[in-house]
Amino acid sequence: MSxxxxxxxxxxxxxxxxxxxxAVSDNIANIDNxxxxxxxxxxxxxxxxxxxxxxxxAQVGGVALGSAEGVLVHEPDNPLADTQGYxxxxxxxxxxxxxxxxxxxxxxxxxLSVVDRxxxxxxxxxxxxx
Amino acid sequence: xxxxxxPIGALGSVPGLDAVNGVGGAGALTGAERSTAVQGPNESxxxxxxxxxxxxxxxxxxxxxxxxxxADGTLKDPAQYTMAANEAALGMQLTLAIRNKAVEAFQExxxxxx
Numbered sequence: 001m002s003x004x005x006x007x008x009x010x011x012x013x014x015x016x017x018x019x020x021x022x023a024v025s026d027n028i029a030n031i032d033n034x035x036x037x038x039x040x041x042x043x044x045x046x047x048x049x050x051x052x053x054x055x056x057x058a059q060v061g062g063v064a065l066g067s068a069e070g071v072l073v074h075e076p077d078n079p080l081a082d083t084q085g086y087x088x089x090x091x092x093x094x095x096x097x098x099x100x101x102x103x104x105x106x107x108x109x110x111x112l113s114v115v116d117r118x119x120x121x122x123x124x125x126x127x128x129x130x
Numbered sequence: 131x132x133x134x135x136x137p138i139g140a141l142g143s144v145p146g147l148d149a150v151n152g153v154g155g156a157g158a159l160t161g162a163e164r165s166t167a168v169q170g171p172n173e174s175x176x177x178x179x180x181x182x183x184x185x186x187x188x189x190x191x192x193x194x195x196x197x198x199x200x201a202d203g204t205l206k207d208p209a210q211y212t213m214a215a216n217e218a219a220l221g222m223q224l225t226l227a228i229r230n231k232a233v234e235a236f237q238e239x240x241x242x243x244x
Contacts, residue, residue, distance in 0.1 A: 003224070004217050011213045018207045115213055122220050129227045 005056065006118035012057030013111035019060050020047045020104040024097055031092050034075075037082045041070025042090040067091045175232060182225045189218040 002008060023045040033042040044066030052059045069091070076085030193214040199205035 002217075004220050007213055007217050007220075011210065014209050014213070015207065018209070022206075112209060115216065119216050119220065123223065126220070126223045126227050129231055 004118070004122055006121075007115055009057040010111045010114035010118060012052055012059060014108060014115070016047070016049050016058045016060055017104050017108035017111060020049070021101070021108065023047045023063065024101045024104060027092050027097050028094070028101075030090060031094060031097070033090055034078060034080055035070075035088045036080050037072065037086050037088050039088065040068040041088045042092075043068050044090060044092045179225070179229060179232075182221075182228070186218065186221040186225050189214065189221050193218040 027044045030042040035041055046064040046066065048061040048064055049058055050061040051057075067090075070088045071091050072086045073089050074085055075081055075087050078087050080087050193211065196205060196211040196214050200208055200211050205211060
């Protein structure tokens with residue numbers, strides 16, 4: 001609890017959504033990873049947002065991982081394919097990731113505009129005393 | 131309340147100005163602190179101001195640190211730096227506003243006719 005608390009609270013939100021953006025970009029970057037059927041598929045990362053312990057803002061509680069099984073795809077031409085011609089691909093939906101990307105981006109911007117408004121308000125309060 | 135400029139010390143009892151203590155991160159004034167504020171107005175205001183300055187300096191040091199991290203590319207989120215810089219600037223403005231107000235009050239009293 002500092003003097004300019006609203007800025008700190010909004011900053012915690014900014015950090016959470018930045019981590020979500022990082023997770024989504026990681027998921028999209030790895031969406032086409034192909035692995036052997038004997039190996040694990042790339043596991044999508046999902047950020048768990050929760051209330052901060054001191055009650056001021058939000059924090060990242062942890063990261064949940066998506067399916068390690070992924071999906072089996074028949075690609076006999078792929079050098080990684082097994083004897084039946086299958087490879088493993090991550091079970092990530094690009095549409096869902098793009099929607100999450102938009103949500104994270106807008107929420108990041110919303111928190112930054114909270115910082116901006118808070119700064120304006122505090123400046124107005126300080127100017128009142130000048 | 132014998133000192134001519136004790137009204138400046140009384141500033142500490144104005145609810146809104148508890149923010150000065152907030153700058154110090156020390157929370158609200160305790161009863162004892164308030165009474166010393168009335169007894170020794172000059173000293174108490176000076177210590178309030180210096181506490182405020184210390185915390186402003188701390189927030190500026192934090193902003194400087196983050197600026198360094200931005201420069202060498204170790205900071206993941208540039209918004210962290212801009213927000214810290216904003217906070218440091220606001221703290222500086224608040225401390226300055228209060229200091230100017232106190233000096234203004236002092237000069238007002240000095241201009242009084244005998």
